[in-house]
Amino acid sequence: MSTALRSPANFKRDAAEAVTKPSLKIALDRTTGLLQRRRVDVLKAYPEFEATREVAKNIKDHTLAHLDHYLAEFEKNATAAGAVVHWAETPEQACKIVIDLCRQADAKSVTRVKSMLGEEIGLPKALAAAGIERVETDLAEHIIQLADEPPSHIVIPAMHKTREEVADLFAHHHKEPKIDGEVGTLVESARGELRPKYVAADVGISGANFLIASTGTVVTVTNEGNAELTTELPGMHIVTAGIEKVVPEPQHALVLLRLLARSALGTEFTQYTSFFTGPRREDETTGPEAMHIVLVDNGRTQMLASEMRPMLRCIRCAACINHCPVYGAIGGHPYGSTYPGPMGSVLTPALQSLEVAKDLPHACTLNGRCQEVCPVKIPLPDLIRSLRDDTWRRNLVPKPAKLAVQAWAWVAVRPSLYRLVSGLANYALRLWAGPRGMIAKLPLAGGWTQGRDFPRPTGPTFMTQYKRRQGR
Amino acid sequence: MTKVHPHVGLLVTCLVDAMRPEIGFATLKLLEQAGCSVSVPETQTCCGQPALNSGARGEAKTLAKRVVAAFEPFDYVVAPSGSCLGTVKTHYPELLADDPAWKRRAEQVAAKSYEILSFLSEVRNWRPEGVRFPAKATYHHTCAGLRELGIYAQPLKLLEQVDGLEILPLEGETACCGFGGTFAVKYPEISTAIVSDKTRQIAATGADTLLAADLGCLMNIAGKLSREGRSDIRVFHPVEILAGMADGKGVAGR
Ligand code: SF4
Numbered sequence: 128m129s130t131a132l133r134s135p136a137n138f139k140r141d142a143a144e145a146v147t148k149p150s151l152k153i154a155l156d157r158t159t160g161l162l163q164r165r166r167v168d169v170l171k172a173y174p175e176f177e178a179t180r181e182v183a184k185n186i187k188d189h190t191l192a193h194l195d196h197y198l199a200e201f202e203k204n205a206t207a208a209g210a211v212v213h214w215a216e217t218p219e220q221a222c223k224i225v226i227d228l229c230r231q232a233d234a235k236s237v238t239r240v241k242s243m244l245g246e247e248i249g250l251p252k253a254l255a256a257a258g259i260e261r262v263e264t265d266l267a268e269h270i271i272q273l274a275d276e277p278p279s280h281i282v283i284p285a286m287h288k289t290r291e292e293v294a295d296l297f298a299h300h301h302k303e304p305k306i307d308g309e310v311g312t313l314v315e316s317a318r319g320e321l322r323p324k325y326v327a328a329d330v331g332i333s334g335a336n337f338l339i340a341s342t343g344t345v346v347t348v349t350n351e352g353n354a355e356l357t358t359e360l361p362g363m364h365i366v367t368a369g370i371e372k373v374v375p376e377p378q379h380a381l382v383l384l385r386l387l388a389r390s391a392l393g394t395e396f397t398q399y400t401s402f403f404t405g406p407r408r409e410d411e412t413t414g415p416e417a418m419h420i421v422l423v424d425n426g427r428t429q430m431l432a433s434e435m436r437p438m439l440r441c442i443r444c445a446a447c448i449n450h451c452p453v454y455g456a457i458g459g460h461p462y463g464s465t466y467p468g469p470m471g472s473v474l475t476p477a478l479q480s481l482e483v484a485k486d487l488p489h490a491c492t493l494n495g496r497c498q499e500v501c502p503v504k505i506p507l508p509d510l511i512r513s514l515r516d517d518t519w520r521r522n523l524v525p526k527p528a529k530l531a532v533q534a535w536a537w538v539a540v541r542p543s544l545y546r547l548v549s550g551l552a553n554y555a556l557r558l559w560a561g562p563r564g565m566i567a568k569l570p571l572a573g574g575w576t577q578g579r580d581f582p583r584p585t586g587p588t589f590m591t592q593y594k595r596r597q598g599r
Numbered sequence: 600m601t602k603v604h605p606h607v608g609l610l611v612t613c614l615v616d617a618m619r620p621e622i623g624f625a626t627l628k629l630l631e632q633a634g635c636s637v638s639v640p641e642t643q644t645c646c647g648q649p650a651l652n653s654g655a656r657g658e659a660k661t662l663a664k665r666v667v668a669a670f671e672p673f674d675y676v677v678a679p680s681g682s683c684l685g686t687v688k689t690h691y692p693e694l695l696a697d698d699p700a701w702k703r704r705a706e707q708v709a710a711k712s713y714e715i716l717s718f719l720s721e722v723r724n725w726r727p728e729g730v731r732f733p734a735k736a737t738y739h740h741t742c743a744g745l746r747e748l749g750i751y752a753q754p755l756k757l758l759e760q761v762d763g764l765e766i767l768p769l770e771g772e773t774a775c776c777g778f779g780g781t782f783a784v785k786y787p788e789i790s791t792a793i794v795s796d797k798t799r800q801i802a803a804t805g806a807d808t809l810l811a812a813d814l815g816c817l818m819n820i821a822g823k824l825s826r827e828g829r830s831d832i833r834v835f836h837p838v839e840i841l842a843g844m845a846d847g848k849g850v851a852g853r
Contacts, residue, residue: 139786146792452775456792490786492779492793493652495746512652519654528785532650536658539613539644540665549617564852565825574784578791579822582618582850589611589620593639 165393204343208405218248242334279459447497608673681744733763
């Protein structure tokens with residue numbers, strides 16, 4: 128699936144196709160299964176989890192309630208530390224700022240650390256269009272860059288690839304591929320390929336996991352240490368971050384970090400956690416000469432004022448994604464956006480439009496597992512239901528489906544008529560089934576019977592039998 | 600409420616009414632065994648969940664008000680479905696929140712509403728006596744019962760006391776079966792893919808019986824088992840076992 132064809136508008140088609148790919152299923156089962164088990168294990172040793180979730184939710188809610196204040200404070204303190212803060216309302220503005228900065232630095236090549244905001248605003252494409260070479264330094268991002276595919280997961284962008292597929296890819300693309308079936312060797316192969324490029328890059332671009340208002344600090348976490356190499360070696364460090372990433376003080380970032388690592392990968396803490404406060408100082412020997420921070424809105428202020436506000440608490444841990452049965456069946460690509468799974472089904476309509484993303488809130492069983500695992504207690508099923516209400520109100524539900532629900536509801540408020548209709552349906556089903564206990568093909572219910580049989584009603588309706596028993 | 604013989608309004612649920620009345624009669628029998636007097640309000644149709652989950656809030660509200668009005672006279676409201684009961688208990692008060700009078704009435708009904716298995720075990724302290732069902736069964740925890748109502752141990756506690764019934768552990772016992780109401784027909788490929796994981800895990804237990812307490816999920820799982828030709832696994836709602844009424848055909852038609 129190439130990047131160009133991706134749109135949430137194609138969800139139905141792409142999801143139906145995704146379930147037919149055995150290698151995707153293997154890749155998803157392996158990784159989500161592992162992440163689920165690790166999360167359970169790490170939480171066993173963290174009895175404060177429930178209490179910390181509540182604290183984290185409060186930190187985020189407080190910050191969001193005073194977002195303008197904390198953003199202004201962040202800007203003031205980051206500027207005082209020598210960074211330059213830029214504001215972008217749209218993805219286009221954000222990309223333009225980044226490209227202009229790259230040109231200013233006369234950059235031919237940039238290194239990038241995985242950042243979902245970068246994907247959200249379409250930065251990889253914008254860099255390509257500007258003729259600037261982009262080197263992805265995160266292993267998984269490196270993999271999908273080679274495969275020319277978009278990420279399918281927000282923490283593990285190459286979630287959809289099996290290690291066997293990765294080995295093939297490296298064998299094909301690496302100058303000196305090292306492959307022997309072991310994951311460790313694959314990592315070696317990527318390292319050999321990437322290291323020289325770190326040194327050659329003119330600009331390093333990263334995202335931010337948190338922005339600390341009181342100090343003007345940008346916090347990033349990685350498990351590969353690539354953020355440090357990306358941002359320390361080149362002369363310029365550009366950060367792109369969503370405005371909801373700000374927290375008041377360092378201790379608040381630490382609370383969220385504890386939850387992030389456990390929820391994302393089932394580890395106690397992230398391997399590398401970096402705090403960047405301004406560019407290189409006079410008494411320092413390493414670090415970039417310039418640091419720019421691009422703060423992006425892209426629909427967030429609108430979310431702040433809407434029912435979707437709790438979604439801005441999201442710390443992008445992907446726990447909801449890892450535990451979503453729909454994601455587990457189709458992977459991330461059919462969602463057609465940077466953000467898949469439950470969090471994506473809420474974010475994408477807000478960041479793009481409900482019109483193109485109208486399928487996403489409906490493609491959910493409302494099983495509630497996502498809310499149960501979310502470290503900042505986002506009521507994802509409620510938000511998804513609320514988006515369904517919007518699709519209904521704005522006539523984005525397919526006409527036949529809407530008519531069916533309306534007709535059914537019209538009957539359901541008329542008990543005698545309802546008895547008649549349900550009695551007839553019950554009778555017709557039994558007639559259709561004949562002596563068989565299960566129905567393999569059912570008119571008007573092809574969706575059900577294409578993969579499952581439909582049970583024959585065991586007899587007349589409950590109400591009919593009940594009346595009979597009562598002697599009426 | 601400490602009445603010796605509380606008056607229970609049975610919310611049959613539209614699916615049990617149309618597809619498998621046995622579950623309704625088993626629920627009725629168990630409620631009577633547990634010392635309740637039971638009424639079945641004739642005006643009931645559906646709790647409105649399909650409308651609520653389709654985004655049809657207006658329609659859902661109308662249906663919610665009807666259920667509230669029909670069931671407020673009773674001491675308790677009981678249904679053999681976690682998802683219908685979850686709709687009454689967790690969604691009605693929120694659905695009717697913009698009308699204070701209706702909101703209060705919905706909250707009062709919600710407070711006395713119970714899913715049958717949790718009602719028997721927690722409110723009535725009922726235990727099966729002399730019930731026999733020799734089988735190796737496995738148990739799927741349905742999502743709404745589990746996450747909206749907190750039902751996990753209650754059904755197992757009751758089933759433990761059934762003679763001859765062994766419950767085998769099921770991998771992914773709390774994972775969604777892929778039903779999701781209208782989801783199952785709107786996104787059949789995804790729904791079928793999810794339920795095939797479930798049937799694979801069920802088959803791996805070696806059980807000859809699958810139990811779950813929501814007819815929608817049962818139809819989904821049974822439908823898939825049947826399509827896979829797993830005629831060795833029978834499918835029942837736990838109330839059918841507990842009421843000694845699982846001697847006929849299960850949901851999968853055998
Ligand atoms: S919605 Fe919650 S669980 Fe999902 S990515 Fe965001 S913080 Fe994590």
